[in-house]
Amino acid sequence: MVKTYILNTEFLDNKELFNSKLESVDKERKEKILRLPFANQKLSLGAGLLIKEFVGEISSYNKHRKPISANGEFNVSHSGKYVVLSKSKKPVGVDIEILQRGKNKIAHRFFTIDECIQIDRSYDRDNTFTRIWTLKEAFLKCIGTGIGEYFSKFTIFLDEEEVKISQNIQSNPVYFKEYFVEGYKLAVCSEDNSFSREIEDVTQKVFAKI
Secondary structure (H helix, E strand, O other): OEEEEEEEHHHHHOHHHHHHHHOOOOHHHHHHHHOOOHHHHHHHHHHHHHHHHHOOOEEEEOOOOOEEEOOEEEEEEEEOOEEEEEEEOOOEEEEEEEOOOOHHHHHHHHOOHHHHHHHHHOOOHHHHHHHHHHHHHHHHHHHOOOOOOOOOOOEEEEOOOOEEEEOOOOOOOOEEEEEEEOOEEEEEEEOOOOEOOOOEEOHHHHHOOO
C-alpha cells in the first residue's frame, strides 16, 4: 500500500523546537539545512524528520538524485508550510503545490496541447493548471527521471472518474491518487494501485518529542 504523510512546518517557528529537531537529523542534512534561508530551512528540516520517522537511512541516490532506501521506495515534496512524504514497496512519486493564481497563462510553455485545451475549457483555470502540474511532477518523480527533460512528453487527462495518462516513457502502468489539502494540490503516483484512503497528518507525532 502507498501511504502518504503530511507535516505542518509552521511549528518550527519555535526556536527551541527548531534547534532540538535540527540536532536530531544526520550531519549531511543538518549542514544542508544551515546553508538555506530560514523559510527553506524549516521545509528541509521537515523533510529530514519525515524521512527519519517513516523511512530510515538513505542508502544511495539514482542519477537524477532521487534518494533510495533499503526500507522501500519513497518520495518527498514541499510547498508553502507543508512537507509530504509517500512510501511504498513499489516506485512512488509525490508533489504538493500551493494553488497557483495566474500561472495558467504559461501552460503552453510546459504542457501538451491536450493539457492546454483542458485548462482553456475549465471553469477554474488556475485550479486545473495546478492540478495537472502536480500530477505531472508526481509521475516523473515516480519513474525517477527528473522534471525538466520529459515534462511535455506525456499528457495527463482529468477524467471525471479517474486521472488518466498517455505516455511512452516507460512500460509499467502507473496509478494516481489525489488528496485534499486546503489551498494546495497534492498528487501521488505509483506503480502500486493500493493507496491509503486519507493522507495522515503526523505533525503532532513528529513534534511531540522535544
